[in-house]
Amino acid sequence: MNIHRLAPSTSMLLAFDAAARHRSFTRAADELSLTQSAVSRQIQALEQLLDVELFTRDGRHIRLTEVGAMYAQDIAPALARISGASARVGAFRKGVSSLNLATLPTFGARWLMPGLEDFYHQHPGVMIHLHTRIGEYDITESGMDAAINVGVDPWPGLIAHPLIDEEMVLVASPDRLARYPIRQPGDVIDHLLLQIAVRSEAWHQWFTAQGLPLGYMRLGPHFEFSTHMIQAAVSGIGIALVARCLVEEELADGRLVIPLDAGLNSHRRYYLLYPPEKENFPPLATFRHWLLTGKTSITAPNDDASPS
Structure with a gap:
């Protein structure tokens, strides 16, 4: 040839x-x-x-x-x-280095972005280029230096730093709860159950954990992104199981309420991931130090396990 x-x-x-x-x-x-x-x-x-x-x-x-x-x-x-x-x-010649970072869309917008101003204040010579990625992908083949993704150990071939546990909570709008109160798990059968496409099993797991018959589920629409499901819950279309860290703002201002202390332990975490050859890449080392020593204390406890 x-x-x-x-x-x-x-x-x-x-x-x-x-x-x-x-x-x-x-x-x-x-x-x-x-x-x-x-x-x-x-x-x-x-x-x-x-x-x-x-x-x-x-x-x-x-x-x-x-x-x-x-x-x-x-x-x-x-x-x-x-x-x-x-x-x-x-950019490096001009004294500016950059990091290509893949992240889930809602997680990036709601958990990571609020703290990046602090990062740039501390490290004006490093630019973080955020790229949306959903599901499984090869970090190197996708042109990324590192990624933040959700899952469980192990991550074969990658160095993984745990960031936060995924804490799934049940949320609903106050208006919806005024019409259809949720005082015990069984009251959920009166509600349309909003779903994330890649986590369609979540409600099955929740009903099983609560000892409720699966036949009572009123499964509602699927959403590709957690942002859309959250907005649907705020609008009163139905109720949602969502990572707490993605709805801290809505919980704080009262647009969403957690009616029951009966969430879902998915045993998953969010991780900073990168291939071993990138471990000493200067912009990654700078970002990793900031993320692991300061960022996690700035925001809420958790996130979403879907195309967040």
Whole structure:
């Protein structure tokens, strides 16, 4: 196999990536500050190198072929990582380092973000770039330096620092409780049960723990993000099982209430995770020290175990 076919030039890949995103050679040329004919030549050269047709042409209109769409999807993350790495090198030269950190969306917004002003005050030379990730993923392959995720030990191949235990609490709006009081576990059967898609088993576990028949459950809508489920509970659509740290603000201002001291112990924790080769990466070491020695004392006790 011709090794050069496996390593197209960056100019070819950038031209193809821009054209694939815009579905236009002209707009790709504008983005890259090139002429339309220059973009076209780069893509033709790439097609000749790979010996495949990446676009179909119909006059001035272009459309990705099936293999072209696959190729565009595969190279986009790699180009983004190269661009990000170059930007970080430039920032480092100017005395600023950065950390690419993946986190669950609601957890990042409600638990981590409120304390980052303090971090930047203490460490103005480190930038934390937050990226939303849900479920399982490879930290290195996704271009991240570290991640905050929820689960149970072990985390194979990763260094894991526990942050907080997941404490699931039952919450409802005061208006809803005024109409349908919850004084004992059995009263929950009068309510629509809001669900997080990746934790659809939570209510089954709660009913089992309380000794209630599963047939009494009135399962309500699924939500992809905890933020949406929390808002649904505040609006009175139903009741929710949610990590306490995600609803501290609503509990403090009275928009949500915990009617029963009967939560759910999921045995899960939130962890700071990273591969061993990143252990001494300076921006990660700075962030890790701040997170483990100061951040956890700033906020509430817990979080969500879903695409929070």
